[in-house]
Amino acid sequence: MxxxxxxxxxxxxxxxxxxxxxxxxxxxxxxxxxxxxxxxxxxxxxxxxxxxxxxxxxxxxxxxxxxxxxxxxxxxxxxxxxxxxxxxxxxxxxxxxxxxxxxxxxxxxxxxxxxxxxxxxxxxxxxxxxxxxxxxxxxxxxxxxxxxxxxxxxxxxxxxxxxxxxxxxxxxxxxxxxxxxxxxxxxxxxxxxxxxxxxRRFPTLGIWAVAVLALQLMFGAFVAGLDAGYAFNSWPLMGDQLYPTAAPWLDPLLRNFVDNPITVQFVHRWLAFGVLAAAILLARQVKRAGGRRESALVHALIGTQILLGIATLLTGVDLHVAVTHQAVAVLLLASFVLASHRLAVLRPA
CATH class of the missing domain: 1.20.1330 (f41 fragment of flagellin, N-terminal domain)
Known part of the structure:
Protein backbone atom coordinates (compact mmCIF):
# COMPACT_ATOMS: atom_id res chain seq x y z
CA MET A 1 0.00 0.00 0.00
CA ARG A 200 -15.66 8.17 -15.70
CA ARG A 201 -14.52 8.38 -19.30
CA PHE A 202 -15.09 11.66 -21.08
CA PRO A 203 -17.78 10.98 -23.72
CA THR A 204 -16.86 11.52 -27.37
CA LEU A 205 -19.49 14.23 -27.87
CA GLY A 206 -18.18 16.04 -24.81
CA ILE A 207 -14.62 15.91 -26.16
CA TRP A 208 -15.69 17.48 -29.45
CA ALA A 209 -17.77 20.15 -27.71
CA VAL A 210 -14.94 21.11 -25.35
CA ALA A 211 -12.47 21.11 -28.27
CA VAL A 212 -14.59 23.62 -30.22
CA LEU A 213 -14.95 25.75 -27.09
CA ALA A 214 -11.18 25.59 -26.48
CA LEU A 215 -10.57 26.82 -30.04
CA GLN A 216 -12.90 29.74 -29.41
CA LEU A 217 -11.19 30.50 -26.11
CA MET A 218 -7.84 30.53 -27.89
CA PHE A 219 -9.14 33.10 -30.38
CA GLY A 220 -10.58 35.05 -27.46
CA ALA A 221 -7.09 35.21 -25.99
CA PHE A 222 -5.73 36.35 -29.37
CA VAL A 223 -8.39 39.08 -29.47
CA ALA A 224 -7.38 40.25 -25.99
CA GLY A 225 -3.65 40.09 -26.65
CA LEU A 226 -3.88 41.93 -29.99
CA ASP A 227 -6.46 44.46 -28.71
CA ALA A 228 -8.50 43.19 -31.64
CA GLY A 229 -11.76 43.98 -29.89
CA TYR A 230 -11.19 47.64 -30.71
CA ALA A 231 -10.80 47.01 -34.45
CA PHE A 232 -14.54 47.14 -35.22
CA ASN A 233 -17.28 47.98 -32.72
CA SER A 234 -20.28 47.12 -34.87
CA TRP A 235 -22.26 43.91 -35.24
CA PRO A 236 -23.03 41.78 -37.22
CA LEU A 237 -21.06 43.64 -39.88
CA MET A 238 -17.51 44.90 -39.46
CA GLY A 239 -18.17 48.48 -40.53
CA ASP A 240 -20.47 48.02 -43.50
CA GLN A 241 -19.11 44.66 -44.67
CA LEU A 242 -19.09 41.10 -43.40
CA TYR A 243 -15.30 41.20 -43.66
CA PRO A 244 -13.63 44.52 -44.57
CA THR A 245 -12.09 43.96 -48.00
CA ALA A 246 -9.77 46.94 -47.57
CA ALA A 247 -8.20 45.47 -44.44
CA PRO A 248 -4.47 44.68 -44.64
CA TRP A 249 -3.63 41.05 -45.34
CA LEU A 250 -0.56 39.30 -43.99
CA ASP A 251 1.61 36.82 -45.83
CA PRO A 252 1.63 33.83 -45.55
CA LEU A 253 -2.12 33.26 -45.40
CA LEU A 254 -2.24 31.28 -42.15
CA ARG A 255 -0.49 34.06 -40.26
CA ASN A 256 -3.68 36.12 -40.49
CA PHE A 257 -5.44 33.68 -38.17
CA VAL A 258 -2.86 34.37 -35.48
CA ASP A 259 -1.43 37.86 -35.99
CA ASN A 260 -4.02 39.88 -37.94
CA PRO A 261 -6.35 41.63 -35.43
CA ILE A 262 -9.16 42.02 -37.97
CA THR A 263 -9.11 38.37 -39.05
CA VAL A 264 -8.83 37.21 -35.46
CA GLN A 265 -11.87 39.30 -34.45
CA PHE A 266 -13.79 37.97 -37.48
CA VAL A 267 -13.07 34.36 -36.56
CA HIS A 268 -13.93 34.95 -32.90
CA ARG A 269 -17.25 36.53 -33.90
CA TRP A 270 -18.46 33.65 -36.03
CA LEU A 271 -16.81 30.69 -34.35
CA ALA A 272 -19.13 31.55 -31.45
CA PHE A 273 -21.94 30.02 -33.45
CA GLY A 274 -19.90 26.86 -33.94
CA VAL A 275 -19.69 26.71 -30.13
CA LEU A 276 -23.45 27.33 -30.03
CA ALA A 277 -24.05 24.33 -32.30
CA ALA A 278 -21.77 22.13 -30.17
CA ALA A 279 -23.51 23.34 -27.00
CA ILE A 280 -26.96 22.54 -28.41
CA LEU A 281 -25.88 19.04 -29.46
CA LEU A 282 -24.36 18.34 -26.04
CA ALA A 283 -27.33 19.81 -24.18
CA ARG A 284 -29.87 17.81 -26.19
CA GLN A 285 -27.92 14.60 -25.75
CA VAL A 286 -27.66 14.98 -22.00
CA LYS A 287 -31.33 15.96 -21.78
CA ARG A 288 -32.35 12.79 -23.62
CA ALA A 289 -30.27 10.83 -21.12
CA GLY A 290 -32.11 12.45 -18.22
CA GLY A 291 -29.90 15.43 -17.39
CA ARG A 292 -32.45 18.22 -17.74
CA ARG A 293 -30.75 20.63 -15.32
CA GLU A 294 -27.37 20.26 -17.03
CA SER A 295 -29.02 20.82 -20.40
CA ALA A 296 -30.77 23.98 -19.20
CA LEU A 297 -27.52 25.30 -17.72
CA VAL A 298 -25.61 24.83 -20.98
CA HIS A 299 -28.36 26.54 -22.98
CA ALA A 300 -28.54 29.47 -20.56
CA LEU A 301 -24.80 30.07 -20.45
CA ILE A 302 -24.15 29.79 -24.19
CA GLY A 303 -26.94 32.29 -24.91
CA THR A 304 -25.66 34.68 -22.24
CA GLN A 305 -22.10 34.37 -23.52
CA ILE A 306 -22.99 35.20 -27.13
CA LEU A 307 -24.97 38.26 -26.01
CA LEU A 308 -22.07 39.39 -23.83
CA GLY A 309 -19.67 38.99 -26.76
CA ILE A 310 -21.86 41.22 -28.91
CA ALA A 311 -22.21 43.72 -26.06
CA THR A 312 -18.43 43.78 -25.61
CA LEU A 313 -18.05 44.88 -29.24
CA LEU A 314 -20.88 47.41 -29.20
CA THR A 315 -19.66 49.07 -25.99
CA GLY A 316 -16.14 49.50 -27.37
CA VAL A 317 -14.79 46.84 -24.98
CA ASP A 318 -16.24 48.29 -21.81
CA LEU A 319 -14.20 46.93 -18.90
CA HIS A 320 -17.15 45.56 -16.92
CA VAL A 321 -18.79 43.93 -19.91
CA ALA A 322 -15.55 42.43 -21.18
CA VAL A 323 -14.63 41.01 -17.76
CA THR A 324 -18.11 39.51 -17.41
CA HIS A 325 -17.69 38.00 -20.88
CA GLN A 326 -14.49 36.28 -19.73
CA ALA A 327 -16.06 35.14 -16.47
CA VAL A 328 -19.03 33.55 -18.23
CA ALA A 329 -16.61 31.80 -20.60
CA VAL A 330 -15.18 29.95 -17.60
CA LEU A 331 -18.66 29.09 -16.36
CA LEU A 332 -19.56 27.86 -19.84
CA LEU A 333 -16.57 25.53 -19.78
CA ALA A 334 -17.71 24.26 -16.37
CA SER A 335 -21.19 23.61 -17.78
CA PHE A 336 -19.71 21.61 -20.68
CA VAL A 337 -17.69 19.54 -18.20
CA LEU A 338 -20.72 19.06 -15.95
CA ALA A 339 -22.96 18.02 -18.86
CA SER A 340 -20.31 15.66 -20.21
CA HIS A 341 -19.85 14.05 -16.81
CA ARG A 342 -23.59 13.66 -16.37
CA LEU A 343 -23.76 12.04 -19.80
CA ALA A 344 -20.93 9.67 -18.83
CA VAL A 345 -22.83 8.69 -15.69
CA LEU A 346 -26.18 8.20 -17.40
CA ARG A 347 -24.80 6.54 -20.53
CA PRO A 348 -21.49 4.94 -19.61
CA ALA A 349 -19.37 3.76 -22.53
Whole structure:
Protein backbone atom coordinates (compact mmCIF):
# COMPACT_ATOMS: atom_id res chain seq x y z
CA MET A 1 0.00 0.00 0.00
CA UNK A 2 1.29 3.47 -0.87
CA UNK A 3 0.70 6.67 1.00
CA UNK A 4 -1.37 8.17 -1.79
CA UNK A 5 -3.93 5.55 -2.70
CA UNK A 6 -5.81 2.68 -1.19
CA UNK A 7 -4.95 -0.82 -2.44
CA UNK A 8 -7.15 -2.73 -4.85
CA UNK A 9 -8.04 -5.17 -2.10
CA UNK A 10 -9.46 -2.58 0.28
CA UNK A 11 -10.13 -3.60 3.86
CA UNK A 12 -12.93 -2.08 5.89
CA UNK A 13 -10.36 -0.05 7.81
CA UNK A 14 -8.83 1.27 4.60
CA UNK A 15 -12.23 2.17 3.19
CA UNK A 16 -13.06 4.11 6.32
CA UNK A 17 -10.04 6.34 5.72
CA UNK A 18 -11.07 7.33 2.19
CA UNK A 19 -12.69 10.76 2.05
CA UNK A 20 -13.91 11.23 -1.55
CA UNK A 21 -16.60 13.79 -0.69
CA UNK A 22 -14.20 15.86 1.41
CA UNK A 23 -11.64 15.79 -1.40
CA UNK A 24 -14.32 16.72 -3.94
CA UNK A 25 -15.42 19.72 -1.88
CA UNK A 26 -11.80 20.83 -1.51
CA UNK A 27 -11.31 20.57 -5.28
CA UNK A 28 -14.45 22.59 -5.97
CA UNK A 29 -13.00 25.26 -3.67
CA UNK A 30 -9.75 25.28 -5.64
CA UNK A 31 -11.73 25.52 -8.90
CA UNK A 32 -13.56 28.56 -7.48
CA UNK A 33 -10.20 30.21 -6.73
CA UNK A 34 -9.04 29.51 -10.30
CA UNK A 35 -12.25 31.11 -11.57
CA UNK A 36 -11.48 34.25 -9.55
CA UNK A 37 -7.89 34.24 -10.80
CA UNK A 38 -8.97 34.04 -14.45
CA UNK A 39 -11.32 36.98 -13.90
CA UNK A 40 -8.56 39.00 -12.24
CA UNK A 41 -6.27 38.00 -15.11
CA UNK A 42 -8.82 39.46 -17.52
CA UNK A 43 -8.88 42.73 -15.57
CA UNK A 44 -5.09 42.74 -15.54
CA UNK A 45 -5.00 42.43 -19.31
CA UNK A 46 -7.76 44.96 -19.99
CA UNK A 47 -6.14 47.56 -17.72
CA UNK A 48 -2.73 46.97 -19.33
CA UNK A 49 -1.30 46.05 -15.93
CA UNK A 50 0.51 42.82 -16.77
CA UNK A 51 4.00 44.27 -17.20
CA UNK A 52 4.02 46.40 -14.06
CA UNK A 53 6.05 43.79 -12.14
CA UNK A 54 9.22 43.11 -14.09
CA UNK A 55 10.77 40.41 -11.92
CA UNK A 56 9.75 36.88 -11.04
CA UNK A 57 10.21 36.19 -7.35
CA UNK A 58 7.96 33.22 -6.50
CA UNK A 59 8.58 33.49 -2.73
CA UNK A 60 9.78 36.99 -1.80
CA UNK A 61 7.46 38.54 -4.39
CA UNK A 62 4.52 37.69 -2.15
CA UNK A 63 5.40 40.77 -0.08
CA UNK A 64 4.43 43.99 -1.89
CA UNK A 65 6.42 47.24 -1.64
CA UNK A 66 5.91 48.66 1.85
CA UNK A 67 8.05 51.80 1.85
CA UNK A 68 8.40 54.76 -0.47
CA UNK A 69 11.89 53.60 -1.41
CA UNK A 70 10.60 50.15 -2.38
CA UNK A 71 7.83 51.68 -4.49
CA UNK A 72 10.32 53.93 -6.26
CA UNK A 73 12.55 50.92 -6.95
CA UNK A 74 9.67 48.99 -8.55
CA UNK A 75 8.70 52.06 -10.57
CA UNK A 76 12.27 52.50 -11.78
CA UNK A 77 12.34 48.87 -12.97
CA UNK A 78 9.11 49.48 -14.89
CA UNK A 79 10.52 52.66 -16.45
CA UNK A 80 13.23 50.57 -18.14
CA UNK A 81 10.88 48.50 -20.29
CA UNK A 82 9.49 49.48 -23.72
CA UNK A 83 5.88 49.76 -22.51
CA UNK A 84 6.77 52.69 -20.27
CA UNK A 85 9.25 54.29 -22.66
CA UNK A 86 6.96 54.13 -25.72
CA UNK A 87 3.44 54.27 -24.26
CA UNK A 88 3.34 55.33 -20.61
CA UNK A 89 6.19 57.82 -20.40
CA UNK A 90 5.24 60.47 -17.87
CA UNK A 91 3.14 58.09 -15.76
CA UNK A 92 3.04 59.14 -12.11
CA UNK A 93 3.89 56.89 -9.18
CA UNK A 94 0.21 56.90 -8.16
CA UNK A 95 -0.81 55.70 -11.62
CA UNK A 96 1.86 53.02 -11.48
CA UNK A 97 0.50 51.80 -8.15
CA UNK A 98 -2.91 51.30 -9.79
CA UNK A 99 -1.62 48.94 -12.47
CA UNK A 100 0.79 47.30 -10.02
CA UNK A 101 -2.19 46.34 -7.83
CA UNK A 102 -3.86 44.14 -10.45
CA UNK A 103 -0.70 42.30 -11.47
CA UNK A 104 0.27 41.81 -7.82
CA UNK A 105 -3.22 40.50 -6.99
CA UNK A 106 -3.07 38.13 -9.95
CA UNK A 107 0.28 36.72 -8.83
CA UNK A 108 -0.82 36.58 -5.20
CA UNK A 109 -3.85 34.51 -6.19
CA UNK A 110 -1.53 32.14 -8.01
CA UNK A 111 0.46 31.63 -4.80
CA UNK A 112 -2.73 31.18 -2.76
CA UNK A 113 -4.03 28.58 -5.21
CA UNK A 114 -0.73 26.72 -5.06
CA UNK A 115 -0.91 26.52 -1.27
CA UNK A 116 -4.64 25.76 -1.32
CA UNK A 117 -3.90 22.76 -3.51
CA UNK A 118 -0.59 21.51 -2.12
CA UNK A 119 -1.26 21.68 1.63
CA UNK A 120 -4.62 19.85 1.68
CA UNK A 121 -3.23 17.32 -0.79
CA UNK A 122 -0.39 16.63 1.60
CA UNK A 123 -2.85 16.27 4.50
CA UNK A 124 -5.07 13.81 2.57
CA UNK A 125 -1.93 11.95 1.48
CA UNK A 126 -0.65 11.55 5.04
CA UNK A 127 -4.10 10.52 6.23
CA UNK A 128 -4.23 7.92 3.43
CA UNK A 129 -7.63 9.37 2.53
CA UNK A 130 -7.22 9.46 -1.26
CA UNK A 131 -9.28 6.78 -3.01
CA UNK A 132 -7.58 4.29 -5.29
CA UNK A 133 -6.40 5.70 -8.60
CA UNK A 134 -6.70 9.38 -7.71
CA UNK A 135 -3.24 9.94 -6.25
CA UNK A 136 -1.39 10.15 -9.61
CA UNK A 137 -4.11 12.40 -11.06
CA UNK A 138 -3.91 14.84 -8.16
CA UNK A 139 -0.12 14.90 -8.30
CA UNK A 140 -0.30 15.63 -12.02
CA UNK A 141 -2.65 18.55 -11.36
CA UNK A 142 -0.21 19.87 -8.76
CA UNK A 143 2.59 19.60 -11.32
CA UNK A 144 0.49 21.46 -13.90
CA UNK A 145 -0.06 24.24 -11.39
CA UNK A 146 3.70 24.69 -11.07
CA UNK A 147 4.08 24.65 -14.85
CA UNK A 148 1.36 27.30 -15.11
CA UNK A 149 3.36 29.62 -12.88
CA UNK A 150 6.37 29.23 -15.17
CA UNK A 151 4.17 29.84 -18.23
CA UNK A 152 2.92 33.04 -16.62
CA UNK A 153 6.45 34.36 -16.27
CA UNK A 154 7.32 33.16 -19.79
CA UNK A 155 4.39 35.25 -21.00
CA UNK A 156 5.40 38.36 -19.02
CA UNK A 157 9.03 38.04 -20.12
CA UNK A 158 7.94 38.40 -23.76
CA UNK A 159 7.01 42.03 -23.09
CA UNK A 160 10.05 43.19 -21.13
CA UNK A 161 12.70 43.76 -23.79
CA UNK A 162 11.49 44.51 -27.32
CA UNK A 163 7.68 44.47 -27.27
CA UNK A 164 5.34 46.94 -25.59
CA UNK A 165 2.98 44.16 -24.56
CA UNK A 166 3.07 40.42 -23.95
CA UNK A 167 2.94 37.89 -26.77
CA UNK A 168 -0.70 37.09 -27.55
CA UNK A 169 0.33 33.52 -28.37
CA UNK A 170 1.90 33.09 -24.93
CA UNK A 171 -1.17 34.75 -23.42
CA UNK A 172 -3.32 32.10 -25.12
CA UNK A 173 -1.11 29.30 -23.80
CA UNK A 174 -1.35 30.79 -20.30
CA UNK A 175 -5.15 31.06 -20.43
CA UNK A 176 -5.76 27.64 -21.98
CA UNK A 177 -3.49 25.95 -19.44
CA UNK A 178 -5.41 27.61 -16.60
CA UNK A 179 -8.71 26.50 -18.09
CA UNK A 180 -7.45 22.96 -18.67
CA UNK A 181 -6.47 22.75 -14.99
CA UNK A 182 -9.85 24.21 -14.03
CA UNK A 183 -11.76 21.71 -16.16
CA UNK A 184 -9.66 18.76 -14.96
CA UNK A 185 -10.21 19.72 -11.33
CA UNK A 186 -13.98 20.00 -11.84
CA UNK A 187 -14.09 16.62 -13.63
CA UNK A 188 -12.05 14.98 -10.86
CA UNK A 189 -14.33 16.45 -8.18
CA UNK A 190 -17.39 15.15 -10.04
CA UNK A 191 -15.78 11.70 -10.27
CA UNK A 192 -15.16 11.73 -6.53
CA UNK A 193 -18.80 12.59 -5.90
CA UNK A 194 -19.96 9.62 -7.98
CA UNK A 195 -21.10 6.46 -6.15
CA UNK A 196 -17.99 4.58 -5.11
CA UNK A 197 -15.83 7.47 -6.43
CA UNK A 198 -16.02 5.79 -9.84
CA UNK A 199 -13.79 7.29 -12.50
CA ARG A 200 -15.66 8.17 -15.70
CA ARG A 201 -14.52 8.38 -19.30
CA PHE A 202 -15.09 11.66 -21.08
CA PRO A 203 -17.78 10.98 -23.72
CA THR A 204 -16.86 11.52 -27.37
CA LEU A 205 -19.49 14.23 -27.87
CA GLY A 206 -18.18 16.04 -24.81
CA ILE A 207 -14.62 15.91 -26.16
CA TRP A 208 -15.69 17.48 -29.45
CA ALA A 209 -17.77 20.15 -27.71
CA VAL A 210 -14.94 21.11 -25.35
CA ALA A 211 -12.47 21.11 -28.27
CA VAL A 212 -14.59 23.62 -30.22
CA LEU A 213 -14.95 25.75 -27.09
CA ALA A 214 -11.18 25.59 -26.48
CA LEU A 215 -10.57 26.82 -30.04
CA GLN A 216 -12.90 29.74 -29.41
CA LEU A 217 -11.19 30.50 -26.11
CA MET A 218 -7.84 30.53 -27.89
CA PHE A 219 -9.14 33.10 -30.38
CA GLY A 220 -10.58 35.05 -27.46
CA ALA A 221 -7.09 35.21 -25.99
CA PHE A 222 -5.73 36.35 -29.37
CA VAL A 223 -8.39 39.08 -29.47
CA ALA A 224 -7.38 40.25 -25.99
CA GLY A 225 -3.65 40.09 -26.65
CA LEU A 226 -3.88 41.93 -29.99
CA ASP A 227 -6.46 44.46 -28.71
CA ALA A 228 -8.50 43.19 -31.64
CA GLY A 229 -11.76 43.98 -29.89
CA TYR A 230 -11.19 47.64 -30.71
CA ALA A 231 -10.80 47.01 -34.45
CA PHE A 232 -14.54 47.14 -35.22
CA ASN A 233 -17.28 47.98 -32.72
CA SER A 234 -20.28 47.12 -34.87
CA TRP A 235 -22.26 43.91 -35.24
CA PRO A 236 -23.03 41.78 -37.22
CA LEU A 237 -21.06 43.64 -39.88
CA MET A 238 -17.51 44.90 -39.46
CA GLY A 239 -18.17 48.48 -40.53
CA ASP A 240 -20.47 48.02 -43.50
CA GLN A 241 -19.11 44.66 -44.67
CA LEU A 242 -19.09 41.10 -43.40
CA TYR A 243 -15.30 41.20 -43.66
CA PRO A 244 -13.63 44.52 -44.57
CA THR A 245 -12.09 43.96 -48.00
CA ALA A 246 -9.77 46.94 -47.57
CA ALA A 247 -8.20 45.47 -44.44
CA PRO A 248 -4.47 44.68 -44.64
CA TRP A 249 -3.63 41.05 -45.34
CA LEU A 250 -0.56 39.30 -43.99
CA ASP A 251 1.61 36.82 -45.83
CA PRO A 252 1.63 33.83 -45.55
CA LEU A 253 -2.12 33.26 -45.40
CA LEU A 254 -2.24 31.28 -42.15
CA ARG A 255 -0.49 34.06 -40.26
CA ASN A 256 -3.68 36.12 -40.49
CA PHE A 257 -5.44 33.68 -38.17
CA VAL A 258 -2.86 34.37 -35.48
CA ASP A 259 -1.43 37.86 -35.99
CA ASN A 260 -4.02 39.88 -37.94
CA PRO A 261 -6.35 41.63 -35.43
CA ILE A 262 -9.16 42.02 -37.97
CA THR A 263 -9.11 38.37 -39.05
CA VAL A 264 -8.83 37.21 -35.46
CA GLN A 265 -11.87 39.30 -34.45
CA PHE A 266 -13.79 37.97 -37.48
CA VAL A 267 -13.07 34.36 -36.56
CA HIS A 268 -13.93 34.95 -32.90
CA ARG A 269 -17.25 36.53 -33.90
CA TRP A 270 -18.46 33.65 -36.03
CA LEU A 271 -16.81 30.69 -34.35
CA ALA A 272 -19.13 31.55 -31.45
CA PHE A 273 -21.94 30.02 -33.45
CA GLY A 274 -19.90 26.86 -33.94
CA VAL A 275 -19.69 26.71 -30.13
CA LEU A 276 -23.45 27.33 -30.03
CA ALA A 277 -24.05 24.33 -32.30
CA ALA A 278 -21.77 22.13 -30.17
CA ALA A 279 -23.51 23.34 -27.00
CA ILE A 280 -26.96 22.54 -28.41
CA LEU A 281 -25.88 19.04 -29.46
CA LEU A 282 -24.36 18.34 -26.04
CA ALA A 283 -27.33 19.81 -24.18
CA ARG A 284 -29.87 17.81 -26.19
CA GLN A 285 -27.92 14.60 -25.75
CA VAL A 286 -27.66 14.98 -22.00
CA LYS A 287 -31.33 15.96 -21.78
CA ARG A 288 -32.35 12.79 -23.62
CA ALA A 289 -30.27 10.83 -21.12
CA GLY A 290 -32.11 12.45 -18.22
CA GLY A 291 -29.90 15.43 -17.39
CA ARG A 292 -32.45 18.22 -17.74
CA ARG A 293 -30.75 20.63 -15.32
CA GLU A 294 -27.37 20.26 -17.03
CA SER A 295 -29.02 20.82 -20.40
CA ALA A 296 -30.77 23.98 -19.20
CA LEU A 297 -27.52 25.30 -17.72
CA VAL A 298 -25.61 24.83 -20.98
CA HIS A 299 -28.36 26.54 -22.98
CA ALA A 300 -28.54 29.47 -20.56
CA LEU A 301 -24.80 30.07 -20.45
CA ILE A 302 -24.15 29.79 -24.19
CA GLY A 303 -26.94 32.29 -24.91
CA THR A 304 -25.66 34.68 -22.24
CA GLN A 305 -22.10 34.37 -23.52
CA ILE A 306 -22.99 35.20 -27.13
CA LEU A 307 -24.97 38.26 -26.01
CA LEU A 308 -22.07 39.39 -23.83
CA GLY A 309 -19.67 38.99 -26.76
CA ILE A 310 -21.86 41.22 -28.91
CA ALA A 311 -22.21 43.72 -26.06
CA THR A 312 -18.43 43.78 -25.61
CA LEU A 313 -18.05 44.88 -29.24
CA LEU A 314 -20.88 47.41 -29.20
CA THR A 315 -19.66 49.07 -25.99
CA GLY A 316 -16.14 49.50 -27.37
CA VAL A 317 -14.79 46.84 -24.98
CA ASP A 318 -16.24 48.29 -21.81
CA LEU A 319 -14.20 46.93 -18.90
CA HIS A 320 -17.15 45.56 -16.92
CA VAL A 321 -18.79 43.93 -19.91
CA ALA A 322 -15.55 42.43 -21.18
CA VAL A 323 -14.63 41.01 -17.76
CA THR A 324 -18.11 39.51 -17.41
CA HIS A 325 -17.69 38.00 -20.88
CA GLN A 326 -14.49 36.28 -19.73
CA ALA A 327 -16.06 35.14 -16.47
CA VAL A 328 -19.03 33.55 -18.23
CA ALA A 329 -16.61 31.80 -20.60
CA VAL A 330 -15.18 29.95 -17.60
CA LEU A 331 -18.66 29.09 -16.36
CA LEU A 332 -19.56 27.86 -19.84
CA LEU A 333 -16.57 25.53 -19.78
CA ALA A 334 -17.71 24.26 -16.37
CA SER A 335 -21.19 23.61 -17.78
CA PHE A 336 -19.71 21.61 -20.68
CA VAL A 337 -17.69 19.54 -18.20
CA LEU A 338 -20.72 19.06 -15.95
CA ALA A 339 -22.96 18.02 -18.86
CA SER A 340 -20.31 15.66 -20.21
CA HIS A 341 -19.85 14.05 -16.81
CA ARG A 342 -23.59 13.66 -16.37
CA LEU A 343 -23.76 12.04 -19.80
CA ALA A 344 -20.93 9.67 -18.83
CA VAL A 345 -22.83 8.69 -15.69
CA LEU A 346 -26.18 8.20 -17.40
CA ARG A 347 -24.80 6.54 -20.53
CA PRO A 348 -21.49 4.94 -19.61
CA ALA A 349 -19.37 3.76 -22.53
Missing amino acids: TATTLPLGNTDAALSRARPLAIANWLFGVAALIFVMVVVGGITRLTESGLSITEWKPVSGAIPPLTQAQWLHEFQLYQRIPEYQQINRGMTLAEFKNIFFWEYLHRLLGRVIGLAFALPLLWFWLRKAIPTGYGPRLLFLLFLGGVQGAIGWWMVASGLSERTDVSHVRLAVHLLTALFIFGAIVWTALDLRSPGAAR
